[in-house]
Amino acid sequence: MIGEKNTVTFTVGLERLASHMGSGDLDVLATPAMIAEMERAACTLLARFLEPGQTSVGTAMDVSHTSATPSGMAAEASAEIVAAEGRRVDFTVSARDAAGEIGRGTHSRVIVDAARFQQKTDAKAGAAE
Known part of the structure; x- marks a missing residue:
């Protein structure tokens, strides 16, 4: 698992703009949208091993x-598994557009039993009512 990589591609459309998401005023790729694509790259990579x-x-x-990407430009986000211990898996993540790197960082995920996790979450929602 360690060393495995995955890349997802996307286009910076209206729904990914900072001006649309409320994370800024400019028509550029929003940081939350870039992070979501990095997480998607990691999530779909880890899914192969579940x-x-x-x-x-x-x-x-x-x-x-680290760099703005304009509306309409294609970009990609990548994830690489760098560590796995128990249920925790750690990734390096990065994003690029045609001009070069636009972001990088680290991400961690935990493997869970889907039904049990959903059941606990549903119980939490019921307790809040």
């Missing part, structure tokens, strides 16, 4: 967004 009934949840993200 047993039936398992899923993973994100638990930590530490990212720098």
Whole structure:
């Protein structure tokens, strides 16, 4: 598992703009949108190694967004597994557009039993009512 990589591609459309998401005023790739694509790259990579009934949840993200990407431009986000201990899996993540790197960081996910996790979450929602 360690050393495995995954890349996802996306286009910076309206729904990913800082001006649309409320994370800024400019028509550029929003930091939350870039982070979501990094997490998608990690999540889909880890899914390859899960047993039936398992899923993973994100638990930590530490990212720098270093360059703006304009509306309409294609970009990609990548994840590489760098450590795995017990149920925890750690990744390096990065994002690029045609001009070069736009962000990088680290991300952690924990493997969980999907049904049990959902059941605990549903119980929490019921307790809040």
